[in-house]
Amino acid sequence: MPRPRLVPEHEAIDIALTLFWSRGYDRTSIADLSAALGLGPSSIYNAFGSKERLFRRAIERYEETHVAPWLALISEPHDGDPAELVRTLMRGLARVYTGDDTPPGCAIFESGGTASPRDSQAAIITQRPRDALRRDLRQRFVEARRAGHDLSATPATLAAAVVSALSGMSQLACDGGSRAQLLNVADHVASGVVRRTRSSGS
Amino acid sequence: MPRPRLVPEHEAIDIALTLFWSRGYDRTSIADLSAALGLGPSSIYNAFGSKERLFRRAIERYEETHVAPWLALISEPHDGDPAELVRTLMRGLARVYTGDDTPPGCAIFESGGTASPRDSQAAIITQRPRDALRRDLRQRFVEARRAGHDLSATPATLAAAVVSALSGMSQLACDGGSRAQLLNVADHVASGVVRRTRSSGS
């Protein structure tokens, strides 16, 4: 019954995500969002309440649309080679970080800034999915080890190493690294997950 | 002959570095620096010219005092095992990232923010040492391969992987990761640098 919106909510969130993703939370102003949406500040606040809440919605959307498909690989029980699973996960995210029509890097790693001792909600918002990724990966490695796979390190260390590599791949993409470079890193890291008992290939 | 400074230049840079390191460039205001130094804004601008130039000096100091000692390991020719070299480098930086009386993480990775398409001098300032680290590491791997060492990937890929791991270790430290966790990641990554021809240990 009320006046309809000029730009649908999900579309507004997508636009906001692109801005936060490319410039980070701090360097994205309400004026930037206003210009990108073609709406006044009042419309933004009427729809989302605050810049922080809009950022939260944008990050949630990023998780759903860009990370969740690959995260599903490791959240459900899987009896395949854990190295191959990590390889698929990392290669998929490598492509996300170097998408042609998306900003370089990973929104979860880059857009929130560093988590300072004191208040910085944006950093906390992006830290939660990072921790979740470490936890899920670790759990997956625990299951893989139970299934008899010979891992090259403890599940916790492997999870930390894989997430560290992903974080660094995001950084590399932001520094201008190519998709091929990121894929090479992904392959190399994945190949180090399982213990290799003999020399492989040339 | 002139009036002496209340706080020496190198000491002021150290204090500024600690602030930039812990809060990042954007979230560190002139007022913050003024309070930490016990000086008025005019003194800061008289001594350093601008916030950006002070940041540049602080990052240079970080490179000299915290990174250069470990970087020296890979810049000069070395005939030892490249894996052991990487291990020493990464373990040393892991300790820097989790120092008791320094902020968590790496100033070069965390304090500058993401390099946006458009102007953000702070991001560019921190990108230069990141690129230098990749370049030096790659060159070191090239030499190691010439010396007959059997690397597990191309020098460029290995360099990108090691720097990615370091970047991720910095992120992990900012997320509350312990020194032991970072050291484990460092050991695991280093062990993957050389090709392992047979299973090693338990």
Place this chain on the structure above:
DNA sequence: GGCATTTTGAATCGACCACTCCAAAATATC
């Protein structure tokens, strides 16, 4: 002590920040 030189403190600059207020506009229901 007087002078040149530099730093220091305090007040202040315009610009931009996230955010708000309010009247006009656009719809569904009646």
Place this chain on the structure above:
DNA sequence: GATATTTTGGAGTGGTCGATTCAAAATGCC
């Protein structure tokens, strides 16, 4: 068409940002 409900545009809120100005203060040199 009248009314209720929500969005929209635009002006404007106080606050903080980086940066500046200027007189007072503190030194070495003479």
